[in-house]
Amino acid sequence: GAVVSQHPSRVICKSGTSVKIECRSLDFQATTMFWYRQFPKQSLMLMATSNEGSKATYEQGVEKDKFLINHASLTLSTLTVTSAHPEDSSFYICSARDGSGGQETQYFGPGTRLLVL
Amino acid sequence: AQKITQTQPGMFVQEKEAVTLDCTYDTSDPSYGLFWYKQPSSGEMIFLIYQGSYDQQNATEGRYSLNFQKARKSANLVISASQLGDSAMYFCAMRGETDKLIFGTGTRLQVFP
Numbered sequence: 001g002a003v004v005s006q007h008p009s010r011v012i013c014k015s016g017t018s019v020k021i022e023c024r025s026l027d028f029q030a031t032t033m034f035w036y037r038q039f040p041k042q043s044l045m046l047m048a049t050s051n052e053g054s055k056a057t058y059e060q061g062v063e064k065d066k067f068l069i070n071h072a073s074l075t076l077s078t079l080t081v082t083s084a085h086p087e088d089s090s091f092y093i094c095s096a097r098d099g100s101g102g103q104e105t106q107y108f109g110p111g112t113r114l115l116v117l
Numbered sequence: 118a119q120k121i122t123q124t125q126p127g128m129f130v131q132e133k134e135a136v137t138l139d140c141t142y143d144t145s146d147p148s149y150g151l152f153w154y155k156q157p158s159s160g161e162m163i164f165l166i167y168q169g170s171y172d173q174q175n176a177t178e179g180r181y182s183l184n185f186q187k188a189r190k191s192a193n194l195v196i197s198a199s200q201l202g203d204s205a206m207y208f209c210a211m212r213g214e215t216d217k218l219i220f221g222t223g224t225r226l227q228v229f230p
Contacts, residue, residue, distance in 0.1 A: 043221060043223055091160055093160070106212075108161065108162035108164075109161075111160040111162075
């Protein structure tokens, strides 16, 4: 089946630094990618929708200047957490949709655990 | 607005027994899709099963089946012959015409020997 990878799987950083997370679709072209955040024992919350070659669409309450999303190609989207603070510590998961598939073809990456000290 | 509700924060089931995880939804979209995902402690989201709103038959995938009752707006997941490896969080999700996949709060399933 389709595979979506994320890198890094874990990152620890100091408060104030920026962290970049990569999401790649390995065997299909993803016209649309989604970024989710999951706090412990909670559900996945959609942060933004990323379309190749255009600006991301952010959900209400998500700061676009803090969470920079770049979908530079059909296989790569990046999320940069700028000036990270401890409250940004969370599990970030990307999801990629196969543009050639049907409704069910949305695949998730393994996630990135971010800890901001 | 779309909404997914999972009312069971936790469920227990004995190995080899069947278990039903509840999910209700609300949407005004005429066309939508319903999904179930499994999330083990590692965090990855594993796709289990999909049901389209216009599908006439309930979806089945191996030991997973989806009990779709459109009039009641419910899409319960049935896991037959539970295995110890089924212990995980299970999320119900819906995609409507906005193309966004929205998740419920999840149900933690514990399978015991």
